[in-house]
Amino acid sequence: MEVTAELDDKIIALIAASVPGKFKKTKITVATNLQQELGLDSIGMLALVFRFEETFGIDIAQLGLDINIAKLKTVADLIQVGREILDKAQIGAA
Amino acid sequence: MDEAIKVIDSHCHIASEEHTPLSFIEGSVANMVVALTAQGVPVSAKKLMNIFMNKMQDPLGDQLVAEMEAAGISKSVLLIADFTYALKDCRLSIAESFDRHREVMLRHPGKFEVFGGIDPRWGKDGQDLFERSLTEFGFSGFKLYPPCGFSPSDPALFPYYELCAQHRVPVLLHIGPTAPVLDFTISYPFLVDTAARLFPTVDFILAHGAVSFVEECVMLCRFRPNVYLDISGYQACLGFDPTAAAVRNIVSLGINHKVLFGTDFPVFRLQGEQKDFVQVVTAQGGPLAELNERDKALVLHRNVERLLEQRAVAVPA
Numbered sequence: 341m342e343v344t345a346e347l348d349d350k351i352i353a354l355i356a357a358s359v360p361g362k363f364k365k366t367k368i369t370v371a372t373n374l375q376q377e378l379g380l381d382s383i384g385m386l387a388l389v390f391r392f393e394e395t396f397g398i399d400i401a402q403l404g405l406d407i408n409i410a411k412l413k414t415v416a417d418l419i420q421v422g423r424e425i426l427d428k429a430q431i432g433a434a
Numbered sequence: 435m436d437e438a439i440k441v442i443d444s445h446c447h448i449a450s451e452e453h454t455p456l457s458f459i460e461g462s463v464a465n466m467v468v469a470l471t472a473q474g475v476p477v478s479a480k481k482l483m484n485i486f487m488n489k490m491q492d493p494l495g496d497q498l499v500a501e502m503e504a505a506g507i508s509k510s511v512l513l514i515a516d517f518t519y520a521l522k523d524c525r526l527s528i529a530e531s532f533d534r535h536r537e538v539m540l541r542h543p544g545k546f547e548v549f550g551g552i553d554p555r556w557g558k559d560g561q562d563l564f565e566r567s568l569t570e571f572g573f574s575g576f577k578l579y580p581p582c583g584f585s586p587s588d589p590a591l592f593p594y595y596e597l598c599a600q601h602r603v604p605v606l607l608h609i610g611p612t613a614p615v616l617d618f619t620i621s622y623p624f625l626v627d628t629a630a631r632l633f634p635t636v637d638f639i640l641a642h643g644a645v646s647f648v649e650e651c652v653m654l655c656r657f658r659p660n661v662y663l664d665i666s667g668y669q670a671c672l673g674f675d676p677t678a679a680a681v682r683n684i685v686s687l688g689i690n691h692k693v694l695f696g697t698d699f700p701v702f703r704l705q706g707e708q709k710d711f712v713q714v715v716t717a718q719g720g721p722l723a724e725l726n727e728r729d730k731a732l733v734l735h736r737n738v739e740r741l742l743e744q745r746a747v748a749v750p751a
Contacts, residue, residue, distance in 0.1 A: 360673065360674060362674060375673070375676060375706065376714075377676070379673050379674055379676065381705055382466075382673075382702065382704040382705040383470065384673055385704065385705070386466065386477070386482070386704065387473055387475045391475060394476055401481070401484060406488065409485075409704050409705075410703055410704060410705065410707050410710075413710075
């Protein structure tokens with residue numbers, strides 16, 4: 341598994357890539373609200389999930405994980421879920 | 435957020451593929467695929483369908499009730515859209531769909547009102563079912579989905595409106611675009627005007643009137659005493675407008691006695707939960723912030739309560 345800080349940076353970079361232009365100048369911290377401060381609606385959240393899968397070469401559905409996108413409110417939530425997904429993927433690959 | 439204020443959701447559906455045909459959902463998913471593909475995101479319609487269908491597994495309303503509780507929503511209006519005439523891949527007949535909704539209503543006492551929907555092309559059978567829904571099932575309104583292929587002023591609907599007048603229950607009709615498998619051209623609000631004029635004792639609610647054909651909906655609300663609108667669908671704009679300016683706009687036009695709060699659950703379940711959608715509207719500095727307490731109450735619960743309280747028949751035990 342990647343070093344945690346490096347992983348977090350990758351996830352934050354993915355978030356930054358999904359943020360619509362109007363919100364590009366918003367500083368992204370772990371406390372930043374995905375919808376209210378970064379303008380990520382359902383399409384934006386789905387884009388983020390699919391880019392995550394592409395970046396890390398995984399299929400979340402095949403891991404048997406039920407990710408509730410609606411519960412992901414902040415960058416910290418997303419990082420936490422991202423770690424869980426990659427942990428699960430690592431266990432599956434071991 | 436004002437902790438004490440009561441909230442009634444005037445626009446909800448049961449989250450189940452039993453009541454929403456796959457062709458309807460596939461059309462909506464097709465729009466998502468186009469949007470995501472344009473962003474260079476690798477996605478398939480099948481994968482998106484699976485994600486969406488995971489949010490449609492609440493046939494008994496248990497998850498909805500839990501979300502209502504968390505959101506401070508005391509009651510929701512469940513709407514039955516009758517797709518069974520226009521779309522041939524419906525799992526249930528409309529009569530079966532009515533039965534399921536009745537079961538959900540009885541399972542969660544006091545939590546739901548139900549507006550039954552009938553495509554007028556079902557003729558006398560449809561009228562009989564609708565009447566039974568009012569006299570036997572305890573339903574409290576009529577739901578219309580004109581994009582299925584009829585105008586809300588089609589004379590075939592007049593017997594239904596006569597029943598609504600007799601039982602003093604409101605009609606809620608879809609306004610604006612919908613799933614691409616249906617006809618957008620008959621979702622224009624002024625199509626209801628003839629019916630609203632001919633049936634002045636029947637109240638008509640324009641669903642999504644804060645986001646679709648807003649100017650026309652506001653005109654009708656202002657000049658037809660029996661026309662209202664609901665704000666459901668405001669969540670569609672939250673990505674580029676997190677402050678819900680569409681709601682702020684609609685409550686600034688002098689028609690707050692005609693505006694009803696609604697969420698359109700489960701349409702936006704990928705975007706948030708009911709408490710998120712209530713919070714956006716009721717937050718300090720949010721779209722209702724400049725209203726006095728009376729107007730806030732009208733929008734969040736009093737208007738729909740007023741419409742429901744007119745009902746002339748007793749609710750069966």
